[in-house]
Amino acid sequence: xxxxxxxxxxxxxxxxxxxxxxxxxxxxxxxxxxxxxxxxxxxxxxxxxxxxxxxxxxxxxxxxxxxxxxxxxxxxxxxxxxxxxxxxxxxxxxxxxxxxxxxxxxxxxxxxxxxxxxxxxxxxxxxxxxxxxxxxxxxxxxxxxxxxxxxxxxxxxxxxxxxxxxxxxxxxxxxxxxxxxxxxxxxxxxxxxxxxxxxxxxxxxxxxxxxxxxxxxxxxxxxxxxxxxxxxxxxxxxxxxxxxxxxxxxxxxxxxxxxxxxxxxxxxxxxxxxxxxxxxxxxxxxxxxxxxxxxxxxxxxxxxxxxxxxxxxxxxxxxxxxxxxxxxxxxxxxxxxxxxxxxxxxxxxxxxxx
Numbered sequence: 001x002x003x004x005x006x007x008x009x010x011x012x013x014x015x016x017x018x019x020x021x022x023x024x025x026x027x028x029x030x031x032x033x034x035x036x037x038x039x040x041x042x043x044x045x046x047x048x049x050x051x052x053x054x055x056x057x058x059x060x061x062x063x064x065x066x067x068x069x070x071x072x073x074x075x076x077x078x079x080x081x082x083x084x085x086x087x088x089x090x091x092x093x094x095x096x097x098x099x100x101x102x103x104x105x106x107x108x109x110x111x112x113x114x115x116x117x118x119x120x121x122x123x124x125x126x127x128x129x130x131x132x133x134x135x136x137x138x139x140x141x142x143x144x145x146x147x148x149x150x151x152x153x154x155x156x157x158x159x160x161x162x163x164x165x166x167x168x169x170x171x172x173x174x175x176x177x178x179x180x181x182x183x184x185x186x187x188x189x190x191x192x193x194x195x196x197x198x199x200x201x202x203x204x205x206x207x208x209x210x211x212x213x214x215x216x217x218x219x220x221x222x223x224x225x226x227x228x229x230x231x232x233x234x235x236x237x238x239x240x241x242x243x244x245x246x247x248x249x250x251x252x253x254x255x256x257x258x259x260x261x262x263x264x265x266x267x268x269x270x271x272x273x274x275x276x277x278x279x280x281x282x283x284x285x286x287x288x289x290x291x292x293x294x295x296x297x298x299x300x301x302x303x304x305x306x307x308x309x310x311x312x313x314x315x316x317x318x319x320x321x322x323x324x325x326x327x328x329x330x331x332x333x334x335x336x337x338x339x340x341x342x343x344x345x346x347x348x349x350x351x352x353x354x
Contacts, residue, residue: 054111055111070095081240090345138159
């Protein structure tokens with residue numbers, strides 16, 4: 001009944017809203033935590049530590065000290081800068097590590113296919129290669145939620161807790177809804193391959209769909225919630241766009257990740273296990289898949305209803321699970337309400353020690 005009440009609370013809000021390097025460097029970032037992330041984000045404009053994940057290396061950014069270590073995984077078509085605002089805040093009270101999945105950002109290309117199991121295993125290897133041992137609090141945004149759940153399944157003894165930030169619950173959605181999403185993904189991949197091939201062949205990049213009263217954008221600006229991102233500095237935006245305009249391996253990785261979504265869902269369905277009393281916090285905004293706030297259509301409200309019901313099922317995975325509603329956020333809660341994410345992580349960390 002408590003879980004049903006939480007879902008009803010979210011639905012009520014949906015229907016009523018109108019729109020809705022080192023330790024020294026870490027200390028500097030924390031001191032500026034009340035200031036926009038745009039002033040502290042240049043660390044993500046260059047490689048951090050490249051740690052072996054087998055035959056390739058993953059790019060890690062670790063800040064702060066303490067245990068458990070918080071490990072961030074980002075959404076599809078995102079990488080470490082997705083955590084540029086939250087990570088320094090978390091590093092004020094424990095060690096915090098963000099990373100670029102294989103092929104993305106400054107990480108090297110990894111073996112295909114790019115399944116969540118492959119991603120989780122590589123992350124585990126890279127963390128230990130870098131001397132970062134558990135226990136871990138895993139934080140996953142959107143598609144990153146699939147990866148941290150796969151990590152928890154495979155390395156449960158090293159996991160202290162989970163924070164799911166508008167994570168994708170597609171493995172728990174109605175089958176017809178999931179099939180519709182797979183069809184949409186196949187159509188999207190056609191465009192993504194066109195962009196990839198244009199970059200590989202040095203051809204002009206295709207344009208993204210036009211937006212009223214806004215300048216045109218090429219397909220290389222589709223990452224995160226669109227480049228440039230207002231929350232970031234010009235230097236970081238410029239580096240991210242440069243990577244998006246030149247790094248073919250990144251497109252290959254994201255294409256493979258999306259192709260593997262159906263298989264990832266089957267894996268998660270077949271390996272659903274309890275986390276016991278490990279704390280879980282499920283952060284939801286009611287704007288899943290929505291990069292910026294706007295009035296929801298009836299179809300969007302129906303979609304968000306199903307997503308909310310699916311996300312709510314994660315509360316069954318632990319005796320210490322809680323739904324946290326971020327009611328002034330797009331899907332990117334870590335940008336729009338970073339304190340909500342930070343405090344959820346702090347709470348999980350505190351309770352994991354009890």
